[in-house]
Amino acid sequence: MMNALLAGIYLAAAAVPVVLAIRLFRRHASPDLRSYLLYLALWNFQHVFFTAFFLYSRYLPRTGRLGFLLFNIVILIPVEAATAIFFADFIWRRMGWRMIRTVRAILAATFLVLLAIDIRGVFSRLAADPAPENLQVSSPLSLKIMFAAVFAAAIAGLIASAAGKIAERRRGTPLVAGLTAAGMTLFIPLTDMNLNGLSDFLISGIVWTAMNIPALFALAHSLRRKSVSPATADASRSRLAEIADRFGLSEREREILGLVVRGRLNKEIAAELFISTDTVKKHLYFIFKKTAVRNRLQLFLLVQGGESARAGSASSPRRSL
DSSP states (O other): OHHHHHHHHHHHHHHHHHHHHHHHHHHSOOHHHHHHHHHHHHHHHHHHHHHHHHHHHTTSOGGGHHHHHHHHHHHHHHHHHHHHHHHHHHHHHHTTOOOOHHHHHHHHHHHHHHHHHHHHHHHHHHHHOSSOSOOOOOOOHHHHHHHHHHHHHHHHHHHHHTSHHHHHHOTTHHHHHHHHHHHHHHHHHHHTSOOOSHHHHHHHHHHHHHTTHHHHHHHHHHHHHHOOOHHHHHHHHHHHHHHHHHHTOOHHHHHHHHHHHTTOOHHHHHHHHTOOHHHHHHHHHHHHHHHTOOSHHHHHHHHHTSSOTTTTOSOOSOOOO
16 A cells, blocks of 8 residues: 555656646747756656566566666666756756757767676676576666766856856756755765665655756746746737738748847857857848848837837948847
8 A cells, every 4th residue: 555655656756747847848948948858757767667677577587687687778878868968958058058069979978888888797697697586776887977967067057057147147047956956966875775675666766756846846937937928928929920021031030030039149049049150140130131220229129119110220231230
């Protein structure tokens, strides 16, 4: 009875944060939230998968145990790599940057090396004993490296977002990063525990899957503070569509116009749309030219209806991008 109750709490703790993150992403769709959603889903998937592996392996014949362990290694290590990469990408994007490919490559290469080492270890055990009586499963090095990567990204985000102008643009990031790092700190001792019974796995899983919930709520709260009322949002979208239709803006120019009006900087627009800053500047030049404004302020006033279509005169060829 107790195990059934723990199992229900465990599955709820694994599913509820992901459902909440999906709803949050649908309301505020952006690349940084997409990365966080993928991180959260993969994080919770790991322990659920591992617990199912623990239960199922008890019923395997001795000859199939090492092969099943190999199968799980092939699944879990790439998932751990993707988890670390998506969280780092989330922090980078919250800062308004694009994640450096070198960082992705280093993380991916590290986990590939570990994958090769673990596969070799399983084959060595298989050669020595094709049918082991016991199947020992301990926290592999890849799990600890994933923890270290996520923890390091959280601390880096905490430090960077607390400095200078970045703090003004990303007010919610220090709390999200700090709560994630705190959750990691609380859970790390559990990774070295010897988990034997089902109840041990379930309790560990509840802590594992629940540790991101405070950070998720902090993220949702930071987005709620920045959001506008539905009526205002509808009016803004209507006005943007009217301006875009009146001046014949292309689809890409419409996207950039919307982001400019929302206060995005060129590098933030580039990161969100996966284009270069030079491309953003090029589109902005044509937006300014078509609407006959000279800078972002006049463009904002035009969208707000406080300035005529020919505000600011187009006599000067120089425009502030």
